[in-house]
Amino acid sequence: MQRSPGKKLLLIAGLVAVAAIGAGVWRHAADGKDAQKQPTKGASPAGTPVNTAVATRGEIDLSLKIIGRAEAYSTVNIRSRVNGQLETLAFTPGAHVKKGALLAQVDPRPLKAALDEAQGKVASDQAQLTKAEADLARYQNMLGKGFVSRADFDLYKANLGVARAALESDRAAARAAQVQLDFTTISAPFDGVTGAPLAYPGATLTADTTDIVVLNEVDPIRVAFAIPEDSLSAVRASQRRGALPVEAKIPGDNGEPMKGELEFVDNAVDATTGTIVLKGRFANADGRLTPGQFAQVTLPTTRLADAVSIPVIALQSSTSGTFVFVVKPDQTVEQRTVTTGASTAARVVIDKGLAEGERVVTEGQMLLVDGARVRIDKG
Numbered sequence: 001m002q003r004s005p006g007k008k009l010l011l012i013a014g015l016v017a018v019a020a021i022g023a024g025v026w027r028h029a030a031d032g033k034d035a036q037k038q039p040t041k042g043a044s045p046a047g048t049p050v051n052t053a054v055a056t057r058g059e060i061d062l063s064l065k066i067i068g069r070a071e072a073y074s075t076v077n078i079r080s081r082v083n084g085q086l087e088t089l090a091f092t093p094g095a096h097v098k099k100g101a102l103l104a105q106v107d108p109r110p111l112k113a114a115l116d117e118a119q120g121k122v123a124s125d126q127a128q129l130t131k132a133e134a135d136l137a138r139y140q141n142m143l144g145k146g147f148v149s150r151a152d153f154d155l156y157k158a159n160l161g162v163a164r165a166a167l168e169s170d171r172a173a174a175r176a177a178q179v180q181l182d183f184t185t186i187s188a189p190f191d192g193v194t195g196a197p198l199a200y201p202g203a204t205l206t207a208d209t210t211d212i213v214v215l216n217e218v219d220p221i222r223v224a225f226a227i228p229e230d231s232l233s234a235v236r237a238s239q240r241r242g243a244l245p246v247e248a249k250i251p252g253d254n255g256e257p258m259k260g261e262l263e264f265v266d267n268a269v270d271a272t273t274g275t276i277v278l279k280g281r282f283a284n285a286d287g288r289l290t291p292g293q294f295a296q297v298t299l300p301t302t303r304l305a306d307a308v309s310i311p312v313i314a315l316q317s318s319t320s321g322t323f324v325f326v327v328k329p330d331q332t333v334e335q336r337t338v339t340t341g342a343s344t345a346a347r348v349v350i351d352k353g354l355a356e357g358e359r360v361v362t363e364g365q366m367l368l369v370d371g372a373r374v375r376i377d378k379g
Helices: 005-037 109-145 150-182 229-240
Strands: 048-054 056-079 084-089 102-106 185-187 192-194 211-228 245-249 258-265 275-282 294-311 316-318 321-327 333-337 339-343 347-352 359-363 374-378
Touching: 048 321, 056 275, 056 339, 084 211, 102 211, 109 150, 211 229, 211 258, 211 294, 229 258, 229 275, 229 294, 245 275, 275 294, 294 339
Parallel strands: 048 374
Antiparallel strands: 048 359, 056 211, 056 294, 084 102, 102 185, 192 211, 211 275, 245 258, 245 294, 258 275, 294 347, 316 321, 321 333, 321 359, 339 347
C-alpha cells in the first residue's frame, strides 16, 4: 500500500523528536554523574588548616592587669661643680653615652693658674722646711758644745715645726686646687641617654646650680604602677614563694611582652585612692621602653592548685555564650559551650565544659562551623 507524502513527513519528524529526547536524557544522566564526581567549589577535602592546643591541668598563677608608666632607673641633672665659662659640649642630644664619657668642658685656665700658684707655695714651703731642718741640726750641735743658749735652740726647733705645718697646709691647698681643676671636665656618672642641652658654650656656669643636661639611665628601666590595697596581701603571698615576675606589654609594639621582676613595693597606701605603688625592673638593652611611656603590666597574684586551663586565644563568643572548637578523633570539630574562670595574661581557667587532654582550636576558628573537618598544622 502506498503512503502519502504527508504521512511520510510526519513519521520522519516523530523519529527525530524521539532521538532528540533520548539524547537529552542521556546527556542529563551523564552531567549528573560528572556533578557527583566534582567537589563543591571552595570545599577542602583535607580539612580546614588550624592550630591547636591541649587543655592541661595543674597550677596556674592568676594575675592583675594594670596600666603603668615607665621611668628612668636613675635620673641626674648634670651640673658644673665649679664656677666658670662653659667651653664645649661633647655629647649628641638624645644619644646613648657610656659611664665616664666626656659630656662638657669648663674653661680650665683660671683653675690651672690657681693650681700652679698652690704648687709654687708647696715648693717654697719645702725649701723653708729644708732650711729649718738644717738650722736645727746645726744649733743642736752647738748646744752640746755650749755655744748657744737653750732658748735659741728652742726657737729654731719651733721654726722647724712651723715649716712642717706650712708645708702640709699648702699641700692640702694644692690637692684642693687639683680637684677643682678636675671638676672642669664633666663626665657621665653612668650609662644613659642624654636629653637636650640646657646650657651652651659661652654660658657662665654657677657651681652646683646651672644645669647642663639631664641624663637618664634606661637599662635597666622601671615601670611604676598602682594596685588596689585589697590585692596587696596576695602580692605579698606570691613574694614569699620567690621572685615575682612582671610582664609589660607596650601599646603598638607587636613583639613579645617584656619580662621583668617586681623590685619595689611602697611603704604606704595612698589614702585618697586606696592604692599602693609598685615598680617592676626590666632589662631594656634594645630601648623598647622610654621613660614616661605607658605599658600594660601583668602581675601574678594568686596560685590555683588544680585547674584545667587553655590558651585565651582559643575562646570564641556568640549570642549564646562563650565556646571553643574541640577537635575530635575523626578530625572534625565540635562547637562546645564552656564556663570560664579566672585568667592570666595567656591562659584562662575552664570551670565547666572541657576536660583535661582535650584539644581545642587556637587559630583558624573563623573558618569553622560545628562538624567541620580540620587539618592540624600546629599544636
